[in-house]
Amino acid sequence: MNTPAVTRASLIEARGVYKSFGQTPALRGASVSVRPGEIFAIMGPSGSGKSTLLHCLAGIYTPDQGEVLFDGQPVNIMSEADRTKLRRTAFGFVFQFGQLVPELTAADNVALPLLLNRTKRKAAYQIAGAWLDKLGIGDKSGRRTGELSGGEAQRVAVARALAMNPQVIFADEPTGSLDSLTGEKVMDLLTGLAKETGSTVVIVTHDARVAAYADRVATVRDGLVSSIELPQTTGGGAHASPGTPVTAAKGVE
Amino acid sequence: MSVPLTLLGLLEREPSHGYDLKRDYDAFFGRGKQLPFGQVYATLGRLARDGKVSAGEAEPGEGPDRKRYAITEMGRAEVDEWLAEPVEPEPHLQTVLFAKVTLALMLGRPAETYLDTQRAAHLRRMHDLTELKRTGSSLIDVLLADHALFHLEADLHWIDLTSARLAELAEAVANR
Numbered sequence: 001m002n003t004p005a006v007t008r009a010s011l012i013e014a015r016g017v018y019k020s021f022g023q024t025p026a027l028r029g030a031s032v033s034v035r036p037g038e039i040f041a042i043m044g045p046s047g048s049g050k051s052t053l054l055h056c057l058a059g060i061y062t063p064d065q066g067e068v069l070f071d072g073q074p075v076n077i078m079s080e081a082d083r084t085k086l087r088r089t090a091f092g093f094v095f096q097f098g099q100l101v102p103e104l105t106a107a108d109n110v111a112l113p114l115l116l117n118r119t120k121r122k123a124a125y126q127i128a129g130a131w132l133d134k135l136g137i138g139d140k141s142g143r144r145t146g147e148l149s150g151g152e153a154q155r156v157a158v159a160r161a162l163a164m165n166p167q168v169i170f171a172d173e174p175t176g177s178l179d180s181l182t183g184e185k186v187m188d189l190l191t192g193l194a195k196e197t198g199s200t201v202v203i204v205t206h207d208a209r210v211a212a213y214a215d216r217v218a219t220v221r222d223g224l225v226s227s228i229e230l231p232q233t234t235g236g237g238a239h240a241s242p243g244t245p246v247t248a249a250k251g252v253e
Numbered sequence: 254m255s256v257p258l259t260l261l262g263l264l265e266r267e268p269s270h271g272y273d274l275k276r277d278y279d280a281f282f283g284r285g286k287q288l289p290f291g292q293v294y295a296t297l298g299r300l301a302r303d304g305k306v307s308a309g310e311a312e313p314g315e316g317p318d319r320k321r322y323a324i325t326e327m328g329r330a331e332v333d334e335w336l337a338e339p340v341e342p343e344p345h346l347q348t349v350l351f352a353k354v355t356l357a358l359m360l361g362r363p364a365e366t367y368l369d370t371q372r373a374a375h376l377r378r379m380h381d382l383t384e385l386k387r388t389g390s391s392l393i394d395v396l397l398a399d400h401a402l403f404h405l406e407a408d409l410h411w412i413d414l415t416s417a418r419l420a421e422l423a424e425a426v427a428n429r
Binding site: 045188191192208209211212213214217219221226230 | 369372373375376377379380382383387402405406409413416417
């Protein structure tokens with residue numbers, strides 16, 4: 001791959017992770033390695049364990065067995081306080097829904113994690129405003145998020161995740177409740193801005209069109225990972241007309 | 254749909270007469286469009302000429318051709334190569350995909366691995382098309398890319414579903 005030799009090969013890593021809920025095993029020795037700065041998608045059928053894997057990587061769940069490393073440090077044996085700090089300072093989260101406080105304005109929602117992290121009020125709201133502008137919803141900053149459309153609310157969620165300048169953004173079905181076009185806008189913004197800021201993105205999706213934004217895609221099946229490389233396109237591939245490989249004649253035969 | 258490679262694959266199971274090959278081809282891959290006898294024998298003739306099958310002595314009896322054909326090492330290698338390589342990701346390839354999966358199961362080859370390879374090829378193509386959309390294409394290019402993406406996505410659904418049904422399909426193939 002194209003990762004320069006000087007960078008750490010993996011920023012987040014799961015090694016042989018097992019996780020069960022009661023008698024039901026969700027992960028059965030899953031291993032995966034996410035490189036710094038990449039957009040990494042985790043796909044799989046429902047019940048395959050893909051969300052559980054994301055929650056383990058993000059230090060939300062503690063694996064029953066196996067290791068989770070972030071920047072070389074074992075997350076699975078950290079104290080709850082350290083893990084909370086890590087989630088608050090190094091990680092950003094975008095979920096399908098439910099992560100915003102509907103009674104608060106868009107600006108409040110984005111500023112909230114900054115305030116919790118002891119950023120001064122004025123600075124926090126300045127940062128929040130700048131990110132809402134970048135996401136094209138600066139004019140909605142004073143609106144309560146409960147009154148926003150699904151796509152607008154998801155952009156607020158992306159702004160909130162990016163505003164902390166996290167090393168990693170974890171996104172679980174971030175476009176799951178959006179229509180195709182709105183979902184595409186959100187993915188364009190999320191991946192484009194993450195590349196700009198150098199944040200790594202780990203995204204769980206069942207949608208191949210969302211996974212197509214990723215540099216690499218891992219498929220989870222029955223609690224195990226089968227990683228699939230998506231090498232960067234070289235030469236003409238990405239520049240060819242989209243019509244070429246889809247040979248129209250074949251489509252109408 | 255590659256008739257020569259499919260017949261070659263069917264021959265790998267056991268040496269067969271043209272009639273048996275046609276019957277199995279029609280049953281598995283014909284789907285209402287039977288393979289003409291003429292095409293079966295012409296194809297077998299070409300495969301024999303190219304050294305991919307060998308024809309036995311004509312056996313006594315009635316019918317157009319009483320030769321039993323057997324696959325050669327070269328033919329086997331060709332089937333192997335064909336089954337291992339992903340099809341160019343494009344819409345409307347389900348019949349080729351289906352033939353590959355079914356033959357792989359018949360021959361005890363890793364159908365799951367083939368589906369994984371195909372899934373990877375599809376995802377890679379989808380990634381390229383998404384990059385094309387992201388990097389300032391014209392709206393027409395975006396719309397064409399969308400069209401391709403939706404068709405590839407439909408193939409992927411089929412690949413995933415077939416993956417989930419492999420055991421069932423293997424049983425159906427074994428019981429013919």
